[in-house]
Amino acid sequence: MALLMRMTQTFGLLSLFFSFSAFSESEQPLKGESVDIITPRxxxxxxxxxxxxxxxxxxxxxxxxxxxxxxxxxxxxxxxxxxxxxxxxxxxxxxxxxxxxxxxxxxxxxxxxxxxxxxxxxxxxxxxxxxxxxxxxxxxxxxxHGIGIATNSKMLPPSMLTQWVDLHDEQWTGQLLILDDAQTLVSIALLGMGYPINNATDKQLQKSKQWLINMRNNAAFLSKEAPEMHFLSGQVSVGILSNDHAYIGSLEDADIAIEWPTEGAIxxxxxxxxxxxxxxxxxxxxxxxxxxxxxxxxxxxxxxxxxxxxxxxxxxxxxxKLLSAETIENGHFKLNSPESRLKYEQLFLEVKVR
Missing domain, CATH: 3.40.190.10 (Periplasmic binding protein-like II)
Known part of the structure; x- marks a missing residue:
């Protein structure tokens, strides 16, 4: 009888051991089983x-x-x-x-x-x-983004310049800020002569070259980055400037006013x-x-x-310097083809080295 009881207890312990083993093994991932990783969108x-x-x-x-x-x-x-x-x-x-x-x-x-x-x-x-x-x-x-004629309003009334061709006036000799941006400047020259600004013909481009050379004679600076700083320092009183750079300069008390020319803004x-x-x-x-x-x-x-x-x-x-509805309606969007952009770049390079 005692032997039978010991056999029963031993069998019970073995059953319990195997049940624990089975439980432990079930918690382990199967070989080759992938674990999902949640990737954020x-x-x-x-x-x-x-x-x-x-x-x-x-x-x-x-x-x-x-x-x-x-x-x-x-x-x-x-x-x-x-x-x-x-x-x-x-x-x-x-x-x-x-x-x-x-x-x-x-x-x-x-x-x-x-x-x-x-x-x-x-x-x-x-x-x-x-x-x-x-x-x-x-x-x-x-x-x-809009580009117009900028003036230092502490020094000049904005109404002194109302057309792109006004930038040729000799009174601005050595006072003019010009952007180092071929597409913008060639567009201004074309517009100043009454031509469309996009995909100009070779003949129109040659005429715009001389227009830019005449304007360059008044230049004090040719600027690509942070052009508003020239107004802030008082080194220029007139120039070509975009609405975003005029705003940045005004945040630093540069008092920059933008005039949108009668021929239209760029x-x-x-x-x-x-x-x-x-x-x-x-x-x-x-x-x-x-x-x-x-x-x-x-x-x-x-x-x-x-x-x-x-x-x-x-x-x-x-x-x-927000663009009004009228400024947008009368303005001209730069929409040149890549081929025309290359022509404008080459032309402006020739103007700079003259």
Missing amino acids: AVSIYLPNNLIPSSVLSQFTAQTGIIVEQRVYNIDTPQHISRRDYSAVDLTLIPYSYFPAQTELASHFKPIAKDSLSNASTIKPELNRVELAQHYQYSVPLML LDAYALSMNIDSDAEEDALLLMNFLMDKTVQSQISLYSGLTPVIDGLPMQSKLL
Whole structure:
């Protein structure tokens, strides 16, 4: 009897041991079994420095949980934009003046259904222009850039210069700031002579060359980056300047006024496009729509000095040099083909070495 009881206890202990062993083995992953790793959602964007504040992108991440990965280029040297840089991201934010040729847009970017962007319905009506229509199939404008005649308002009344040709006046000898930007300056010369600014003929370009040489004789500085600093230092009283740089200078008490010439301002638009190889279309559209929100547009404008594309926003600062509806309607967008851009660069190089 005692032997039977010991056998029963031994069997019970063995059963308990095997049950524990089975439990322990069941907790171990099987050989070759993969463990799922949760990857956070992310969308990447190629954009200029000093245009969208990091706080705006952080707001987007906080609202959606989507991380924004950035690849940045210098806003003052857009000629260095390359497809190699922006083809590796989901979204591209570049100016129309450096877009691919219109015939090649479909090989670079995905078409954008505007009904997927609720905020696009509030874009300024004056941007509904024929020459921009094909770009709108593959992009959405975000912020507007305008170039006019700048004056140091402490020294001169802005009304002294109302036309581009006024920059030729001898009274500005040694006082004129000129931007080191071939596309802009050749456009100004063409406009000053009454020609269209885009894709000029060789004959028109030769005439614009002499126009620029005549203006160059008044130049004090040829500036590419931070041109507003020449106004701030008092070294120039007149010049060619964009609305964003005038705003940056005014933040430092430079008192820069912008006059939009009667022939029209030189305009550009920073536009969002979705790259053809992007596999994050849904998240890219979410970011595009977020950046066109009225509150976000105001934040970007106050940070960059550029003009929002959304209609009906109140001016957030008296220092902003915002483009009015009339200025946009009468202005001229830089929409040159890559081939024309090369011609403009070569022509301006010849002007500089004369």
